[in-house]
Amino acid sequence: MTSTLKSGSSAHLQAGALRRFVATPSFFLLVIIFVLVIVLGSIKPAFFNGPFVIAPLLTGISIFTVVGLSQMVVLSIGHMNLAVGPMAAFGAMFMGLSYELWDLPLVLGLALGILAGAAMGALSGWLVARTGVNSFIVTLAMSFALIGLVPTVYSWLSAGSAFTVKPDGLDEIGRSSFSAICVNGACGSNAIPLIVIPALGVMLLIGYLYSHTRLGRELLMTGSNVDAAQLSGIPTGRRIVLVHSLSGALAALAGFLLAASTGSFTPGIGQEFMLQSFVGPILGGTLLAGGYVSVTGTLLGITLTLVIRKGLDLFGVGLETLNVLLGVILLIALSSDQIRLFFGRRRTRRPAQVDRTSPPPGPKLAQPSVPEEISA
Amino acid sequence: MSSTIALEANGLSKSFPGVKALDRVNLRLMSGETHALMGENGAGKSTLIKILTGVHRPDEGALSVAGSIADIHSPAAAMHAGIGVVHQERNVIRGFTVGENIVMSRMPRRGPRVDWPAVRREAKRCLALLDLELDPDTPMARLSSAQTQLVEIARGLYTETSILLLDEPTASISDNEADRLFRVVRRLTEQGTAVLFVSHKLEEVFAHCDTVSVLRDGRSVLESEPLSAHSRDEIVDVMVGRSLAALEVPERAVDRSRPPVLELSDVDTASGHRGVSLELRSGEILGLYGLVGAGRTELARAVLGLDRVTSGSVHVRGARVSIRSVRQALESYRIGYVTENRKEEGVFLAQSVTRNVAITVWSRLERMLGYVSTKSERALVQKYVTELDIRISGQRQLVGQLSGGNQQKVSLAKWLAAKTEILIIDEPTVGIDVRTKRSFYDLIWKLADDGLAILLISSDLAEMITLADRIAVMDRFAITGEVENSHDYDEMSQSIIRLIHGHAAVT
């Protein structure tokens, strides 16, 4: 009796989980990606070419998913990091330095670079927490400083503005596929690059953080309502510093993966990160306002944009069209975010009448809203 | 003088999530009269003012101005309909001058240009009405709060209005300044302006108003009646609803022989408290009563480590402590704080019930690698959902979808889950309908009976007299006295007033 009840309720639970998944942006993205891949593949069978199309696509997805996660972690507390790209460049610069000038092994250089990225993140976070200035402005200023600093250091310390010494293992991570791994003569697919492993590792880590740990929960609560979080005993200042550091560390890791895939550390690393870093999480359902994140959604959002890009490549359409398309996708995705919020608001029956007259969300420090509280 | 209907509101209703702020409220303002609008906190006065000025739109009901239906959909539309207002919140632009703030709603202009001489002239005129010697070119940021309030009033006098709404205009100005305001009001009504005056101060209302409307719990309990037909006591009776004050109070026994769990001795704080001493025992409800800005919430913040204690000592369970953060207050000393602004500081509207309650216990549930099991979290939360009878469809439900009363229970539940022993509860029933209030009172008594030490902050005198065992009165950041609560409304209100006024006379 009890056992049937139990299994019945767990089946019910599973059905509930499935229903909830179908309602998420992730499911929607999955369907679009699936359809897109089928359509692309049937028009251009070359799309399914393992080593030349699929492998580079997966490499791109791996790198940009880490970029997206780097932005997603700050979005979780309702902040932004506009310096994702420059922080990646800064971290990669330290890695290049440690390999070229100090002959450090792969792991040590990697650790040093990630630390450097985290330090820049910590500085942003500290400035935000301490001065109360909007994270947007602080990270923008930070990005300006780094955009100037990184090429300066390269022009100082490197020949030809790049660090090209490759420590052992760099090419294996960045440029080989599972075909290099053979067990009993059976080798892996050459369509799957090894670089997916670190990306998957990061996804699992961040996923675990947000779904199963105290810290992840506290970050989401801070994003939902920073005052209430503080009054509930969460050290919000420290959380802000921590999350910006994490963002810087992830950005540096993304810079490493990009450098590993191209084979050299250059000041240009990270130049394409900013837009992608927002598009991925936002398409995946992460809220700009904070309080909700989706790691799977970020992966799928990045995947969608890169599949589109690859498709455009196959049709010989230029980069500028991709840019236009990305911009339009971002606007549409955000409008759908608004639509979702709108429906959410309808459900909670929050008064909507102030919305037309209150100013739109802007980068204001303290955005006063018409108090909707009913007091005497 | 023949007076006509200047403004009429019929059957205005307005709901916010979880609470009906206004329920079929009627109001009739005659030209040339001063009409008092009274009611306790949360009675719906501000909501009514906001509807009359186009900030909120009513869910139901109609407004007419000077006999014709008016669609007041925005503040601009209200101005256009001849409704001027002095808002309760001081909404000024600190970067502008006094003059510009006064005339902002209708800038004197010459083509596209601001007519600065006219700005100064007009501002001077409005300031002169209040006998204010203030240079219109003074930067707003340089004014004191009382001066700011006066500028706010001057702004309401700027445009020629047939209807003037004054929302608590005298809350932070001196009697002298208030007298000038009333002279202006008298002049305006003589010229035929209808004035709606929102105030808590009975003396003012009886001295200056002709008619009165009283709201209680969002409903009209007195509709546009001549003030002369009512005594002060009658007005107070309908305002507080004596039925609530006469609630049956359970027999409660507090063991005073036990040492206090929380003891403040001679505490000064960075926010301005001087020599505050309080004692709170387990199982006791200590009420902290006071007027606007008396410093009660600030005292709570100091206890929690949010504001600095500059001298004096705080003892928790006999040990001298120095608390620097809410986390420390919670984890080391088991002190919790149910905030007064529920939506802004108390709950996370966009998060689930589970997370809202479990937030304080994650540190306890935490296993290796920071792991918190969702199962244990839910089980723990369920216990308090059941215990407090929080009405939800499931723990996944977002708190923003709950009613005000249930939100407040969620806000309380997290502190019970955290096993606090000292609980500061700040304005527990603001914005909660009268039926839910009663269940809240029962809950607070039960918590105290279970051994919790409760410091209750409330501006609702009836509530205070119903709930507390002892009442400490705070005025201007100092404790002016403490009384045992006899639960007799008349006796208690008298002695509490004496404590406030006695102190005022000394300083």
Added chain:
Amino acid sequence: MKRSTLAFLKSQNLTLAAIVIVGAALIGITSGGGFFNPISTRTFFLFLAVPILIGLAQMITLSVGQLNLAVGAIGGFSACFAGVLVADLGLPAWIGGLAAVLVGGIAGLLNGWLVVATRINGFIVTLATMTILTGVQYGLVGTRTISSTAWQPIVDLGKASVLGVPVIFWIALIVALLLSFAFGHTVTGRRLLASGGNSVAAQLAGISNDRSVIIAHAASGLLCGVAAFVTLASLSGVNQSVGGDWLLPSFAAPIIGGVSLVGGSVAVLGTVLASTILRLVDSARAEFQLAPSWVNFVVGAVVLGTVALGRVREAQDARRNAPPPASLSTRPELTPVGDPK
């Protein structure tokens, strides 16, 4: 008049002006006076117009508490659009010049409308429009450079000088004066500042904050259009890189110039002076043949410092001016009943 002179002396404009003078003198001395020869000064002022214009463009959006990431994209797109109109479609040069300005204004209007209609953070909206416009700009010109010979009359204007100073610098100064007047003395300008300073107060005074946001973005775009026009007049041609390096100076000038990042204030003179300092830094870099990234680093660090320190100063001001605690709570309370006496 006297009061404004006094305010000037106390303001940070004086500091900025002093930096400009000292900086110019230092460069002049180190260059052995070469910096002050007519050709050098001409070049200096010629390439000062765009930094001033884009700094002011950003200042306008900051004044309402918004910002415009698409400053460079709007400018680059407008310039290339005009280039294509004139060089490829054979329209008269002046029509092209006018089109550059108008297209900038329309793009800004679109930004503002999107921000208001979608309620999306202005940063994200302008990030998206920036990406789109950059893409369209590339689509228009591809990898080629359209030579300025196609719009010779505008180039002639760029070469013209009045009182030894290039006409296009005068254009930038006139725009600055107009803005100063608009924010100081027109009803529209004061309304923008009111919306930026306290949106609730503005709303209660019957001002439409949405309208303020749209006007600010449109005006910002219009100034980017003027900057595009100036580019047409001063560069030897336009290509896909025009506008690519405008973002940093557009933020740096108003921030260093003393514009509040939370809205509600403008500093036209400060922005112009800060732009001049940025231009001096660039001249110094050219003088000492340093890498261009040096300028970015210095400016970035200065901006970061200004932001951090500026906020601290604001916080201190706020504390000093804060009303006494008695007024912090706005909730009224029941005055006790009866007369105690």
